[in-house]
Amino acid sequence: MKKVAIMPCNGVGRVVSTITRESAYKIHALRPDATILISSPDLATDNPETLLNAKKYPLIVIDGCKPRCGSNIVKAKGIKPILEIYAPLVCANKKIPLSGETRVKLGLNGAWLAEAITEIAVQAIDDLLSNKIPTIQKNLPFKIYMDNEEILSRL
């Protein structure tokens, strides 16, 4: 069975971290057999199983804030992600206001952004598993690395 790995930044300090985490759970719930979740703290500290999975499957990273810690972690481990989704870009593109949202529990707008990120990722997963270039490339300025043969070979 083909799979795609999903890694949200999974931080704790900001509301966008909670949103990226929520997105990852939603993506996995929508495509349970086609996705595997990667925990960034596990990867950062070299959990062997997590490291193996992150290298074995094409990886989508969801970054929550400017330091882009999720992308930093995978790069530090020598892994090239297939797609980087940057939550603030999605937020700006969809014009979703996040004032009043808290990191403890998401309200309506936080859930809206999580849903928007989920839609983008699920579309990309479906495209990837059909061996198509993800169509989101045309619409949003995400970093995408479908030209890399090594990554394609993981599908």
Add this chain to the structure above:
Amino acid sequence: MPEKVCILPSSELTTVFGKIGRQASYVVCEDLKPGKIVLGCMPALFSNVQEDVDFITQYPVITLEGHSMHHAAKLVKKYSQVISAEIDIKNLLKEADIEVLDSSPEKLGPNGEKAVKFLAEYTAKVVERLLCSRPGLEHSNL
């Protein structure tokens, strides 16, 4: 005496204890010890975000471990920093006879919420001890 304490939850994505640790850290930070806590972020610490590096170098550190491999402590030790308290959430809840079978990494049930409350109160007591400790003694007997 330290002005603040750093809580670093391991925040695993795929274990219920990661979720419990994360939620408990919010309770301590926002409700039980407001103004006395800085919340460390593991991915940010790994990425050398200065604010998070400062947290673990300037304040006593409590790690809330949601995985048996103690990822948070492992990362702090990479920075050669001493950990004042390393709390293994699974073991702590076992000792307290709290089972969280009704909960998952995505959603907490009533027992999961009870676990969050217990861990938050336990952590707040550790914070209190650290805040009252004399300089240099904050790492002893915890």
